[in-house]
Amino acid sequence: MRKKLVLYIITIGATLLASSCQKWLDLPSQSDFDSSTIFENPSRVEMALLGAYTSTSNQELYYQFGMGTDEAFSTEGETNSKNMVSNYVYNPSTTPTSTYTSMYSGVEQVNVLIKGITAMDATDAERSQLNMLLGEAYAIRAKNMLNVVRFFGDVPYPLVPVVDAESFSSSRVNRDIILDGCISDLQQAIELLPWKSASGLSSERISKNAAYGLLARVALYAAGYSLRWDLDSYLPGTVKLGKRSDPVRVQELYQIAADACEQVITQGGHSLSPTFESVFRDVTNKRYNNENILEYGQEGPDRNELRNGYTNGIFMHTLSVVKKSQPAMAVIPTLYFEFDNGDTRRDVTISNYSITAENGYQMNTYANHTIGKYRANWGAELGPREHQRNFNWIDLRYSDILLMYAEAANEVNNGPTALAKERYEEVRLRAFNNNPDLIGETPSDYEGFRNAIIQERKLELAFEGWRRTDLIRWGILFEKLTATKSDILDLARHQGKYVNVPRFRAYKIDAVAKLSDPTVAIPYQGFVSAPTTQERATLEGDGYTILDMYGRNAAFFANSFTPTEVWVTNIYRGLEKNKVELFPLNTQTIDANPGLRGQQHPLY
16 A cells, blocks of 8 residues: 655655655555654665655756757747746746755755764664665755756755754855765765665666766766856856866866766666667656666656656647647757658657547647657556656666766867767667668767767757756857757748758548557658649548648647747747856745845846
8 A cells, every 4th residue: 555754854844755656665654754753763764765855856847947948949828937937038036946945855855864864873784774875865965956056056055954054044155066065975875875786776766876877967067167156246247157267177077977977887787778769668658677777756646746748748639548648848840850861769759740639640740749758648557647647757868878978088088089989879879770871970079079969969868858957068058049049940931951841741640549559650741842733632532631831730739830920939039148047046035045135146
């Protein structure tokens, strides 16, 4: 029987909801457990730790923060807060708060656990288990703080429980200090944690493998660009995009990232799934595979409301056999054309169909291509509710390890090593069914390889929650989105490099929606200009439907694709270099913490 764990941390009154996933331990009832008994034995500590895991992800990370990129845009109305965040239109009263509050709740929880575990008396056998739990606690603190820093920059950095703090107010701390602290936390976690193969734990728990991957991720952010200002004056004129001032430390951080990835690769136990498609079919069917190093558990009616596969899924009509899926984000139209011919990732990443009330497959237009990685029709079960499909969120994949290694090695050596090229090509080879003739030539110079990595991370990791802040840490958010907006307008005008893009597609509505659906993409015939009267008659006689790919005939987001459409002109409408790379703190956040008063983002 699934049970809840409610852990009251008196200092902040936090409620911890531990996942009821069957792969986790059954949890004691509230009457059997409270904050005074957490540290009686390792089992109770573990229950509290599982509660802390629920803070490590949320819908905001892939939804609000996952848009406003060269991958995804908001399909909601122009005055909707999600649309405004997607297009860089926000201020201190509207800036998102879920990630900020959730991450700090988790940090408080693990700070309590770190203190308590360290002070526990334990046998040798118990100490081994406690060390693993302590390692997970350190890793959760680092993971959560990275999520706060990459969106809000310099922020408070609590390292002790609130009850032990000198003051109940806290001010901003330089992000370099925070990220260096996260690196230290992960290095401690690595010393304490077992390899996944020796732990018996699922990928929903942080192993040594996952900690190394998180270490590489943090190190790349710590070495990269971020929006900075003088923390003494807060003068608007001091705001600039830059790296930390110590170039020696920057190189050390890239080396840390490369070494961490190398540890995961050489340890073994993880590998690329045979096909890109299988990665996501596995997760929608609750199957673990060797590629997914860390997942955020979602199975069970008491879990967090991530809504994976609903907000970020394909459109499915509520009357269909697979029930409703209502995406609120769609694919930037030009992304479809960035995949080379033969790249199997395109039709997995981008769904070219929606499911109608009649269980038919209606082809999407360029304006309403949807995110295809978490398709509810690929799963074997409906899930407890339409917006709860039990799909775990993939937080770290082996392909990310390979690409992070390649990126870090390029930085350390001022150009790609043979091994960096090999690991970059390993990702591309899987994408092209291991055909080396299709992957193209790998650049041998620093700048060329860097640009190749920037593009490959988009194609491989699209919609997995990293693109917005990846572009920022590379220092190119404004430039990349400005170029993307220009491309969107060119595609809308059917000009430039898009002059030969099919304006019309002919397809057959003969697929039938069902669970465990093998369909990846609807086949079609493309026409650069409208089919002739004879062509149309022949196609329709053969059972084809002809779709204007720039028109309004769509099951979802039925908007035409022209350069004057509001949704087109308003994409990235608030983009401003050296300002929007960080969110302002919410007014309520500052009001609740006297230490933050006078410390708002200087340009807000």
